[in-house]
Amino acid sequence: NAGVTQTPKFQVLKTGQSMTLQCAQDMNHNSMYWYRQDPGMGLRLIYYSASEGTTDKGEVPNGYNVSRLNKREFSLRLESAAPSQTSVYFCASSEAQGTASYEQYFGPGTRLTVT
Amino acid sequence: RKEVEQDPGPFNVPEGATVAFNCTYSNSASQSFFWYRQDCRKEPKLLMSVYSSGNEDGRFTAQLNRASQYISLLIRDSKLSDSATYLCVVNSFSGGYNKLIFGAGTRLAVHP
Numbered sequence: 001n002a003g004v005t006q007t008p009k010f011q012v013l014k015t016g017q018s019m020t021l022q023c024a025q026d027m028n029h030n031s032m033y034w035y036r037q038d039p040g041m042g043l044r045l046i047y048y049s050a051s052e053g054t055t056d057k058g059e060v061p062n063g064y065n066v067s068r069l070n071k072r073e074f075s076l077r078l079e080s081a082a083p084s085q086t087s088v089y090f091c092a093s094s095e096a097q098g099t100a101s102y103e104q105y106f107g108p109g110t111r112l113t114v115t
Numbered sequence: 116r117k118e119v120e121q122d123p124g125p126f127n128v129p130e131g132a133t134v135a136f137n138c139t140y141s142n143s144a145s146q147s148f149f150w151y152r153q154d155c156r157k158e159p160k161l162l163m164s165v166y167s168s169g170n171e172d173g174r175f176t177a178q179l180n181r182a183s184q185y186i187s188l189l190i191r192d193s194k195l196s197d198s199a200t201y202l203c204v205v206n207s208f209s210g211g212y213n214k215l216i217f218g219a220g221t222r223l224a225v226h227p
Contacts, residue, residue, distance in 0.1 A: 035217075040123065040219055041219055042117075042119070042202070042217040042218050042219040042220065043159070043202075043217040044217075045214060045215075048212070048214070050212065056212065058214070090158055090159070102147055102149075102206065102213070102215070103149075103161045103164075104161075104215060106158035106159050106160070107158060108157070108158050109156075109157075109158055
């Protein structure tokens with residue numbers, strides 16, 4: 001049981017390049033999330049997927065797109081990377097919305113630098 | 116004003132000390148509260164949920180004060196392994212979706 005996995009662990013991009021961050025969970029969770037973490041700002045929600053087939057914008061969606069490929073996988077795409085997108089990106093998953101247990105399980109993160 | 120505010124620290128304490136962190140939140144409608152722990156360059160992990168009546172898990176005690184909108188975490192008999200950043204987390208229901216709001220974290224350093 002691997003939990004939540006993310007690839008790649010590290011990435012350096014030049015401004016304007018594109019890339020896709022991959023995330024997969026094996027806990028049969030319905031909800032999945034993408035966050036970014038910057039110093040002094042806490043985790044900020046980029047996009048979420050409450051269930052397979054749905055995606056919605058979070059707090060900071062500009063410059064990103066997502067795909068909920070199936071129940072297990074939720075990818076984050078940067079179409080044209082900018083230095084402001086330099087950050088640590090975390091994927092997370094949780095059981096269905098509205099349940100008493102709302103713990104989110106996080107992947108190990110992707111450290112992205114845009115030069 | 117941030118939705119969840121924490122003192123960033125660092126709190127530098129000796130082993131065996133008792134240390135307390137506070138966190139304030141702005142949304143009076145919040146119903147769920149948590150403390151997460153994040154080790155350096157690692158992902159956040161749930162430490163404990165915070166219940167209205169307060170709850171304890173070994174050396175850790177969490178308290179909720181709804182009237183003043185703050186949450187606290189008390190760590191007794193600190194261990195070197197407690198060194199980490201502690202994230203205060205509060206739920207927020209908006210746009211038909213129940214999401215978690217993370218504080219920026221309080222850093223704890225326990226020294227011998």
